Amino acid sequence: xxxxxxxxxxxxxxxxxxxxxxxxxxxxxxxxxxxxxxxxxxxxxxxxxxxxxxxxxxxxxxxxxxxxxxxxxxxxxxxxxxxxxxxxxxxxxxxxxxxxxxxxxxxxxxxxxxxxxxxxxxxxxxxxxxxxxxxxxxxxxxxxxxxxxxxxxxxxxxxxxxxxxxxxxxxxx
Amino acid sequence: xxxxxxxxxxxxxxxxxxxxxxxxxxxxxxxxxxxxxxxxxxxxxxxxxxxxxxxxxxxxxxxxxxxxxxxxxxxxxxxxxxxxxxxxxxxxxxxxxxxxxxxxxxxxxxxxxxxxxxxxxxxxxxxxxxxxxxxxxxxxxxxxxxxxxxxxxxxxxxxxxxxxxxxxxxxxxxxxxxxxxxxxxxxxxxxxxxxxxxxxxxxxxxxxxxxxxxxxxxxxxxxxxxxxxxxxxxxxxxxxxxxxxxxxxxxxxxxxxxxxxxxxxxxxxxxxxxxxxxxxxxxxxxxxxxxxxxxxxxxxxxxxxxxxxxxxxxxxxxxxxxxxxxxxxxxxxxxxxxxxxxxxxxxxxxxxxxxxxxxxxxxxxxxxxxxxxxxxxxxxxxxxxxxxxxxxxxxxxxxxxxxx
Numbered sequence: 001x002x003x004x005x006x007x008x009x010x011x012x013x014x015x016x017x018x019x020x021x022x023x024x025x026x027x028x029x030x031x032x033x034x035x036x037x038x039x040x041x042x043x044x045x046x047x048x049x050x051x052x053x054x055x056x057x058x059x060x061x062x063x064x065x066x067x068x069x070x071x072x073x074x075x076x077x078x079x080x081x082x083x084x085x086x087x088x089x090x091x092x093x094x095x096x097x098x099x100x101x102x103x104x105x106x107x108x109x110x111x112x113x114x115x116x117x118x119x120x121x122x123x124x125x126x127x128x129x130x131x132x133x134x135x136x137x138x139x140x141x142x143x144x145x146x147x148x149x150x151x152x153x154x155x156x157x158x159x160x161x162x163x164x165x166x167x168x169x170x171x172x173x
Numbered sequence: 174x175x176x177x178x179x180x181x182x183x184x185x186x187x188x189x190x191x192x193x194x195x196x197x198x199x200x201x202x203x204x205x206x207x208x209x210x211x212x213x214x215x216x217x218x219x220x221x222x223x224x225x226x227x228x229x230x231x232x233x234x235x236x237x238x239x240x241x242x243x244x245x246x247x248x249x250x251x252x253x254x255x256x257x258x259x260x261x262x263x264x265x266x267x268x269x270x271x272x273x274x275x276x277x278x279x280x281x282x283x284x285x286x287x288x289x290x291x292x293x294x295x296x297x298x299x300x301x302x303x304x305x306x307x308x309x310x311x312x313x314x315x316x317x318x319x320x321x322x323x324x325x326x327x328x329x330x331x332x333x334x335x336x337x338x339x340x341x342x343x344x345x346x347x348x349x350x351x352x353x354x355x356x357x358x359x360x361x362x363x364x365x366x367x368x369x370x371x372x373x374x375x376x377x378x379x380x381x382x383x384x385x386x387x388x389x390x391x392x393x394x395x396x397x398x399x400x401x402x403x404x405x406x407x408x409x410x411x412x413x414x415x416x417x418x419x420x421x422x423x424x425x426x427x428x429x430x431x432x433x434x435x436x437x438x439x440x441x442x443x444x445x446x447x448x449x450x451x452x453x454x455x456x457x458x459x460x461x462x463x464x465x466x467x468x469x470x471x472x473x474x475x476x477x478x479x480x481x482x483x484x485x486x487x488x489x490x491x492x493x494x495x496x497x498x499x500x501x502x503x504x505x506x507x508x509x510x511x512x513x514x515x516x517x518x519x520x521x522x523x524x525x526x527x528x529x530x531x532x533x534x535x536x537x538x539x540x541x542x543x544x545x546x547x548x549x550x551x552x553x554x555x556x557x558x559x560x561x562x563x564x565x566x567x568x569x570x571x572x573x574x575x576x577x
Contacts, residue, residue: 027268027510056395059511059522059539076524078511078539082395082409085416089511110398113547121232136225136576145233152237 003084005030031089054079060114062122072096103129121146204572248334254293254517265512265523279421287451293517327351341478342471387552387564388436398544401519407435413515437567501531
């Protein structure tokens with residue numbers, strides 16, 4: 001296997017310089033962050049370069065970090081190179097007020113539904129997406145349910161007297 | 174359709190397409206999803222897919238659940254091969270925690286996973302037969318799914334949504350009866366599969382119905398994010414078991430069957446060939462098990478492996494660890510990882526972010542059929558309505574996995 005994480009890192013820093021940040025390797029997979037305006041350029045570069053050829057978008061999703069001011073939402077791309085069998089994780093951060101991120105649908109057809117799903121659950125607004133509407137939730141929904149401000153019920157709560165479901169009540173579990 | 178060149182009298186309808194709802198509850202969709210087809214006679218002009226009818230917010234629920242309670246959620250993704258999902262999840266957690274499982278556990282897992290792959294493929298291929306009018310093959314094979322379910326039952330107690338195994342291994346050792354059942358399956362299934370192949374593979378009617386239906390090129394398939402048998406039918410030899418071996422798959426010799434045109438017939442043949450490969454893997458695993466100590470069925474990680482119930486009642490340590498695990502006091506390391514495994518219909522990925530808490534900070538399932546179902550509209554464009562039905566079943570869409 002000739003394509004190493006160090007080489008990818010070197011090529012990326014040659015091309016994009018300081019823009020590439022938070023380069024790290026965990027569980028054998030390299031991960032890095034780029035500014036959100038550059039996401040398409042970085043992906044196009046990874047796609048086109050003869051030695052890199054990351055031509056398979058494995059996965060696209062988002063993560064919400066409510067405590068990181070200005071970069072609350074992380075859009076995470078997992079890319080794969082079929083020939084060298086190398087995986088890569090690539091993130092862009094966006095603020096929750098302005099969630100515009102360029103769409104990857106021009107590059108990868110598979111991004112279409114994955115971006116719709118990400119929009120549906122996190123409200124990331126993919127600019128240029130051909131059909132950005134909710135996919136798994138109902139169209140009438142007005143909020144983005146995977147954000148952390150919508151917690152599920154705490155399973156250990158004790159204030160609720162709900163014997164039928166085994167919480168609280170006389171048994172006091 | 175080509176333009177009409179006949180001059181029609183004033184006021185007549187020149188061309189008319191109609192809208193047809195295929196689904197959400199249609200016997201031919203084998204699951205709850207809708208396709209709104211625009212048809213011109215029998216020919217499909219365009220289509221729009223609507224999914225989400227059985228969305229259950231697993232990713233959200235998982236953010237509140239301790240790790241061992243997420244296993245039952247994974248059951249309900251691709252429920253035709255639930256053990257693969259269960260073990261994929263366990264292996265993800267093990268990788269995060271750095272747990273190394275003994276070889277015997279790996280081989281036992283491989284046996285169960287390959288059995289699950291066989292059941293998944295036999296359902297899919299049987300259903301392709303049913304949708305093209307050949308019910309017989311489906312009935313021949315269905316009996317053997319029952320045999321596999323008996324094996325699951327012997328190992329873990331349940332059948333469809335198995336919740337099989339634990340982080341670190343299995344909940345109990347395989348009984349001699351379980352091995353007998355596996356041996357019986359290995360002896361009887363090849364006979365039935367040969368019969369099924371004789372019935373279908375060179376069947377003129379079946380070939381006419383499936384060849385050239387819903388084809389996709391390798392290039393488009395990769396761009397659409399195809400994985401698993403559907404990608405291999407298009408000619409790309411991508412299999413996670415070989416590309417990035419997990420669970421000691423590197424110890425086994427097997428081929429990756431590939432097709433050429435990516436049409437329904439190729440997908441059918443690839444799945445059949447994979448069943449033979451899975452049988453060979455199970456046989457190899459059974460042979461390898463003979464050389465290993467027969468009492469090892471889990472890794473020695475008391476802090477994460479949920480102890481046996483009888484031990485909880487009688488042993489102090491087991492009781493302590495039982496409480497620690499159930500009450501969520503076992504430390505889970507912070508970390509971020511993407512763990513792919515070869516599910517029965519494609520690459521099943523677990524993207525797990527742990528902040529060290531009791532439950533994941535974020536868990537995302539890469540569900541293969543959610544990603545490749547996007548291509549359906551392109552596959553059935555200009556096809557006949559009856560071809561659309563076969564195409565859907567040969568893609569092996571599972572509604573539970575589609576909607577998560």
